[in-house]
Amino acid sequence: MTTSNQSKSSNPFKIIWEALIFLIKNWQILLIFAPLYFITFLLSIFKSLSVTPILTKLLQNITSLSKLKPPDPDFYQIFSAILTELREITILEIIFFITIFFFSTLLSTSTLCSICMTYTDNKQPTLKELFIKFKQTWKGTMITQFYATIFTNISVPLIFLLAVGLALFSFNSVGFSVLSFILLILAEILYLYLAMIWLLSVVVSVEDEEGIYGLAAMVKATEIMKGRRWKGILINILIISSMAAYILPLMDPSLSEKKKLAIIGMFFVVAAVMNVFVLAVAVVFYFECKKGDGELMMMKKKNQSGFGYSSLPSEEALTDSENP
Template identity: 35%
Template sequence: MAFSYQPTKPLTMFKILQEAFKLPTRNSNLFLPLLLLSFVVSSLLFTFNHLSVDPIIADLTSKSISITSLDPKSPLYPSIQSSILKDIKELVGIEAIIIIVSFIVSSLISISIIQALFLTLSNNSSNIHDLFHRLHGRIKGPIITKLYIKLLSLGCLFLLMIVLGVLIFIGHRSMIVIALCMILVILGLRLYLYLILVWSVSVVMSVVEDNCYGLEAISKAGEIIKGRRWQGVKLVMIEVFILSLIYAGYNALKTSVSNSMVSQLSIGFVLVSVSVLTSVFEWAISLVFYYNCKRSKEEDGGFMYATVPQETNDYEGAIP
C-alpha cells in the first residue's frame, strides 16, 4: 500500500481530535451501513443478555432474600438453597457464553470500524463492499492481538489485586499501608492509561499493517509512540472521561424510568447507539494518533498520515 507523502508538522492534541471527528464524515456511503449493521448486531446481543440474565438475577435475588428469613432447620431451606445453587450455575454458564460472544462481536465491529477509517483515508469513494473485500483474510491477526490484550489486562488487574490484598493483610488498619495502597492505585491507574494507549495502537497496527499482530504488534506500538506518550495518554483520558459520562447518563436514565422490559430495552438501545458512535470516534483518534507517530518516526517519507483532505482526490493511494 502507498500514500502520497504530504509533509506536515506533527499534529497537536486538539488537531488530532478535530481530524478524528472529521474522518468518518468524509464517506457516508461506507459509514452509514456500517453503523447500522453494528447497531443491529450490538442490539441483538444486548437484548439476549437482558432477556436471559435479568430474570435469573431477579429470581436469585428473591430467593436469597427469602432464605435469610428461614430457619436452617426448616424443610424449605434445603430446596431453596438447592434452587439458588442451580440459578448460580445457570447464570455462570450463560454469562460465560455472553462474554465469549461479546468478545468476538466487539472485535469484529472494532476491526470493521478501523478498516473503514483506513479505507476512508485511502479512498473516500469506498463502500461497504470494498470494506468486506478488505476484511477478507485480515481478521485473525487483530483478534489474536485483542485476545493478548484481554489476557494482559486481566493479568494486570489480578496482580494489582494481589499486591493490594497482601498490603491490607499485612498492615490491617495501618495509616502507612492505607497511604501506600492509595499511591499504588494512583500509579496503577497511570500505568493502565499508558497500557490502554499501547493496546489501542497495537490493534490499529494489526488491522492496517500486514503480518503484524499479537505480541509483535504490542511491542511495535510501544516503540512507535515514544516521544508522544504524554499526548497519547491525554487522548486516552479524554476517551475515558467521555465513556464515564455516557455510562453515568445511562445509569441515571435506567433508574429514572420504569422497570418494564420495554423501558429498559429502550434505554439499552440508546446506550448501544451512543456506544457505537463513540467507538468510531475512539478508533479514529487511535488511527490518527498512530499515523501522527509514524509522521514523527519516518521523516524521510513513506506511509504517513496527513490531515483529512477536503477533496476526495487529495490522497493518492492504493489498497492492495
Template identity: 30%
Template sequence: MEFHPYFGFLITLQETVKLLPRNGKLLFSVTIISLLLSSIFFLIFNFSSFSLMRDMLPKESLFPMTSSNSAEFATKLMGIKENFPLVLATYIAFVLSYLIISFFSTINTVSVSAMSYNFKTLTLKELTSKFVKSCPRMFITGFYTTILVAGFTFFAISLGTPLLMSSDLDILGSAILLGILAYIFYLYISVAWIMAIVVTVHEEEICGIQALGKSAEIVKGNRLNGFILNIFLNLLSLGIYLGSKMIQGQTFSGLFLVIFSCLVKILTFVIYTVFYFQCKNENGEEIELHGSTVYSKISTTHLVNDIP
C-alpha cells in the same frame, strides 16, 4: 506533519472530524449495526440474568429457615445448583457476544477509517473480506493486549492492597493516590497497546507481539499526543458513566451506558486510525492502500554517500 508537544492531539481530533463524512454511509452502517447488536444482546442478557437471579434469590433467603440436615435443605440446594450453570452460561454467552460485536465494530471501523484517510472508497464486499481476514490476527493481538492489561492491573492491585488494609487515613490516602497514579501511567503505556489493534487490522500478516513492537515504533516520539487523546476519551467515558447514573431504572441506565460506550469505542478507533497515519507521516512513511505503491522512509546517509 510537525506535532506540537502539547497541542498535537488537537490536530488529530480536527483530522478525525474531517474524516467522518468520507465513506460516511459505510461508517454509519457499521455504527448502527454495532449499536443494534449491542442493545439487543444487552436486553437479552439483562432479561435472562434477572429472571434467573429472581428465581435463585428466594431459594437462598429460605436457607436460614431450613435445617442443614433436612431433606428440604438438600432440595433447595439442588435447585440452586441447577440454576447456577444457567447463570454461568448466560454470562459466558454475553462475554462471547461482546467479543463478536467488538471484533465487528473495531475491524470495520479501522478499515473504513483507513480508506477514508487516504480518500479511497471501500465496497461492502471488500469490507467483508477485510473483516474475515483480520479476525484471526485480531484475536491473537487481543489476547496479548488482554494479558498486558491484566498483568498491569494485578501488579497495581498487589501494590495497593496492603495499604488499603490499614486503618490509618494517611495510608489510605496514599493508596488512593497510588491508584490514581497507576491509572494515569496505564493511560500512557496503553497508547501502544491500542495502536497495536490498528496495526493488526491495517497491516496484513502482522499480529500479536510483532504488532505490539511495530506499534511501539510508530508512536515513538508521539506518545504524549496519544496519552492526551486517552485522557480525552476516558473523560468522555466518565461523563457517559455519570450520565447513566442520572437515568432512573436499571435497564434504561444500562442500555444508555451500552449504547454510548459503543459509540466511544468506535470513535476511539477512528481517532487512533488517524493518529496511526499521522505518526507514520511523522516518521517519513507514506502508505497507499490496496494498491500499488508503498513509500517508506529512506536513510539519508545512503543518499549522501552516493553523491560523487
C-alpha cells in the same frame, strides 16, 4: 537532499480533531457502521435480562441456605438449586461472551478496514476492496482482540481490588491515605497507557504490512508508541471524559422515568457513534506514530477530498541516495 518534509508532531487535541473532521467528511462510515453497534448493545441488554432473574434466585437461595444446617431436609434441596443456577448462569455467560465477542470483533475489524482504507487512499473503498481487506485481516485481528479482552478483564478487577485494599488500610492514616491516592493514580495512568497499546495493537493487526497479530501486534504497538506514551494517555483521558459527559445526567435523582429513558436512548446513539469515533482516533494516532517513528515516513496531503498519507522514502533511504 533534506528530510524536512516530516510534519510536526500533532498534540492530542489535534489528533482527536482530525479524527472528527475525517468522520464528518466521510460520513458514510458512520452511516454504515454506527447502527450495527446497536446489535451489540441489544445483545448486552438481552444478556442482562436473561441472567438477572437467575442471579436474583441464586442470591435468595444462598441467603436461605445460610440459615439452614445439613441435617435440615431443605438444606440439600436448596444446595442443589444453587448448583443448578450456577450452572445456568455459567452457560449463559459463556454463550453471550462468545456471541458478543465474535460479533463485536468482526464489526470493529470491518470498521477499521474501512477507516484505514479511506484514510490512506482519500476515497471510500468499494465493497469488493473492503471484503478483500477484511478477509486478509479478520483472523489476526480476532486473536489480537482476544488477548486485549483477556488483559482488560484482568487489569480492571486488579485496579478495583487495589482501590478497595488501599481504602481499607488508609482509613486511619493521613500519610498512608496520600500514598494510597498516589498509587491509585499511577495505577490508573498505567491502565490508560496499556489500554491505548491494546487499541493500537488492533489497528496494527489490520494495517501493518507484515501481517502481525496477537502478542506480536502488542509488541509492535508498544514500539511505535515510544516517546508518545503521554500523548496516548491524554487521548484516552479526553475520550473517557467525553463519554462521562453523557453518563453523568443519568445520576440525577430528580429525573423522571421518561426523561431517563430518553437520556438512555440518546446514550445508546452517542455510544454507537463513539465506537466508530474511537477507532478513527486510533487510526489517526497510529499513522501519527508511524510518521514520527521514521519506519514509514508519511506526508499529510491536504486537498479537497479529505485527509490521507502517502509513502515517502525513509531517512536511511534518503541518506543512501545522497551517498552512493
